[in-house]
Amino acid sequence: MAGKKGPSKGTGGKNRRSLEGKGPTPPAEARKGHAKQRAAQARARQAAKRPAPRRGGAKGTSEMVVGRNSVYEAxxxxxxxxxxxxxQFIDNDDxxxxxxxxxxxxxxxxxxxxPRPELDRMTNGLNHQGLVLQVPPYDYAHPDDLVAAAHDEGADPLIVALDGVTDPRNLGAVVRSVSAFGGHGVVVPERRAAGMTAGAWKTSAGTAARTPVARATNLTRALEQYQKAGVIVVGLAADGDTEVQDLQALDGPVCIVIGSEGKGLSRLVGETCDVRVRIPMPGGAESLNAGVAAGIVLYEAARKRA
Incomplete structure (x- = not known):
């Protein structure tokens, strides 16, 4: 009978809810009481107590991506x-x-x-919604490696250096442009700059797996080393001496330096550049973000090289 509690006719002695499917069998690590689950819990407790690696050197720090949507998208x-x-005992949604x-x-x-308290401690109380993804430290290249890789290919180096760009999404967009136009890598400063975080990886659309990112302890010194190796250092600035399409140096060994959208190139980096160029913007915009600017200059370089 409708609305009557307990079993109804045709259920075999079961109520309607117990006849509903429970979805796919979860992995062993998620089954209550399973040996693999107990081992996973022990490893999780150890990981939560382990101090995070110190920033600096050739590698960055590990990163935690939290939240169901963020983890799934990553x-x-x-x-x-x-x-x-x-x-433990997470509500299984899609x-x-x-x-x-x-x-x-x-x-x-x-x-x-x-258990939830362990995840709360690992994420410093962030709203993780029961899912936490650990991203290992990125293995940065050395700036000299990018020039060496280009010479190994028998090509003139085409490198982009970022000065003061702090948004990981901009870094990811630059990596994607470098990969699309045949560049040999990206150089970022060790301090006060975006690193290869999960956000940068996502924006790069997978190209970060094949386009190296190098970290320089001192960007000015790294650019001077490039100059000694015969690489022309080109700074992108709103008050550049020439327009980018008129720069013939783009068809040879070149490092394109792009500053932040607000401040542009820092003083020391700007003075180190062999030449400063600008992107013509007849529409009147004051500046472009690093990802867009890199795409324009790299396209021009690829066109000249072709």
Whole structure:
């Protein structure tokens, strides 16, 4: 009878809710009482107590991506990750199931279940929604490696250096443009600059896996080393001496230096450049962000080289 509690006719002694499917079987690490689950919990506790690596050197620091949508999008976009932490007794919705499936299919991401207090501590109280993805430190190249790689290919180096660009999405966009137009890498300063975070990886649309990013302790010194190696250092500035389409140096070994959208090139970096060029903007805009500016100059360089 409608509205009557308990079993109804045709259910075999079961109520309607118990007949509903429970979805795919979760991995062993997510099953209550399973040996793999207990091992994963122990590893999660150890990871939460382990201090974060210090910033500096050839590698950056590990990063935590938190939240169901953010974790799913990072896994979908191929952001390199080492471990996916899943909260115990998590409410299994579509995003959780999709994230678990992507992590399992990758074959390289560890799945670990952890109680909510452990995840709260790992994320410093952020709203992780039961999913935390650990992204390992990025392995930065040395600035000299980019020139060496170009010579190994028998090509003139085409490099982009960023001065004071702090938005990881801009860095990711520059990496994508460098890859699209046949560049040999990107150089960023070690301090006060964007690094290869999960956001930069996502914006690069996977091209960061094949386009190296180098980190320079001192950007001015790195540019001077490029000059000694025969690379022309071209600074992009609103008050440049010539327009970018008129610069013939783009068809040879060149390093294009792009400053921040607000401040442009710093004084020392600007003085180090062999030449300063500008992008003509008849529409009257004062500046372009680093990702757009890099795409325009790299296109012009690729056109001249062709």
């Amino acid at each position: 896994l979908r976009d191929g952001v390199p990750a080492s471990t996916l932490y899943v909260q 995003r959780v199931r999709a994230a678990l499936q992507l992590a399992t299919e990758s074959g390289t991401i560890n799945l670990m279940e952890a």
